[in-house]
Amino acid sequence: MEQKALYDYLLLLGDNPTILGQRLGELCGHGPELETDIALTNISLDLFGQVRNYFQYAAEVIGNGATEDSVAMLRHEHEYKNALLVEQPNRDFAYVICRQFLFDIFHQLLLNELMSSKNERISAIAHKSVKEVDYHVDFSSTWMKRLGDGTEESNQRLTEAMGFLWRYSMELFKPTETETLMAEMGVGPDLSELKPIYMERVNTTLQASKLVMPEKTTYQYGGKTGRHTEYMGYILAEFQYMQRAYPNMKW
């Protein structure tokens, strides 16, 4: 039972970087300038590196011949536990940056807590990942400020992206049963404690970006319990394509 919960928790930790990494990978070669192409590819690369660490561990936990790839790619859509935020499409660069920023701030807070996880393996992964994520926060926050402060158009585009994406932010802090259990066991943080710090940090960057906190919105939930948006099926169709079309082969 505990193993199953740990496995589920590793999916909760690994699925967000998987789907966000996948979204960023779509952008490669299509960004506004070479520098941002390099940075976003690099972030995707970092995220997939973290995914490999989580899923190698998950494969050991679940046993039965599972591998990092079978854990990553051979599940059905409802078995993915990523938040709805990370599956949102790359509508324009403002959406890309805003999605990244809203996730990065959360991700950094989460990893800071996971560093003191009672599970040594998770703690070690967090120690390694947090350095990367500090850079991600720096990148996305800087771009928030650039776009917010830059021109009327960039401010307006960023305001729109924020207004839309904000509805997906609170799902990150709504614990699933597994997350509640892991918090009780000292493996993961109590997400509700992270929320006020998140709100404060987001607010600080928004102010520096000449943006206002979005007005009250109807928050959207579901991804973490397997209920995704219509985008998810298509993301997985690409992500799983080779493993589904050519099962049981080595690459």
Add this chain to the structure above:
Amino acid sequence: MENKSINLEKEFQARIDRGENIEAKDWMPEKYRKTHIRQISQHAHSEVVGMLPEGNWISRAPSLRRKVALLAKVQDEAGHGLYLYSAAETLGISRDELVEQLLEGTAKYSSIFNYPTLTWADMGAVGWLVDGAAIINQVMLTKTSYGPYARAMVRICKEESFHQRQGYEIMLALANGTDAQKQMAQDALNRFWWPSLMMFGPRDEDSPNTEQSMKWKIKKKTNDELRQQFVDQTVPQADILGLTIPDPDLKWNDENGGYDFGEIDWDEFWDVVKGNGPCNRKRMEDRNNAWDNGAWVREAALAHARKQAEQKISKTA
């Protein structure tokens, strides 16, 4: 006055003949500068356009390990684009101007990227053959007379040879795999073999710039010599993979100590150069869209930088 310029040209050629590097601030003939701008920017554009056919498989890479390696590779290519644009900028042209030339279609990029990547095996074939052919050119360019270009090449070559090994390793995994994987590998070789040979450019007798380029040490070997070197190096590698090179005329020539090979389809070569390859239009559309859709982002970044600079000045004032 005329005498002075003749002397400058003589001295310039003498420096090249002595094997000295020409640096950005040194005097150089206008034609040397223009040739270098053309060649370096063409190389930079190739790196950037080359991100597209490989980027096409990032979201579909078959395993996490392969996905990470492919991301790293495409990221390297963007980095190569950056240093090459910087090397071209030392010759007195801006990156924006160079990009405009690409987008208007007045500057070229390597034709190989006008071929589609249809299967995962193409990621192997591109690394093995396309990067393999590129390295042969680039190793030669590490000794080219223009210093900033030569130094960029040293860095690029290190990364490219890693990419080539990575590509070959993808092919090896397929060659050791199931029948479906072997077929995929053979099909990729069939499609990429001839376009890879075309990467070395027209036959020597159809390459009017070669002589001047050799004199300036932009080139140390002719197109046909480099092509031969590529064939000789690649055929044994295909043998190890158990794949067949799609050329019925390919055979070992004891006398020349190299392989004889069949005739390249030069009509296809010129067609693709002129813009009529399978993906020319798609590649240019993608680059144009990226540039146009990114205009507001670049404007915002500039505006923000300007405001920051003004703030700094008003603070110190």
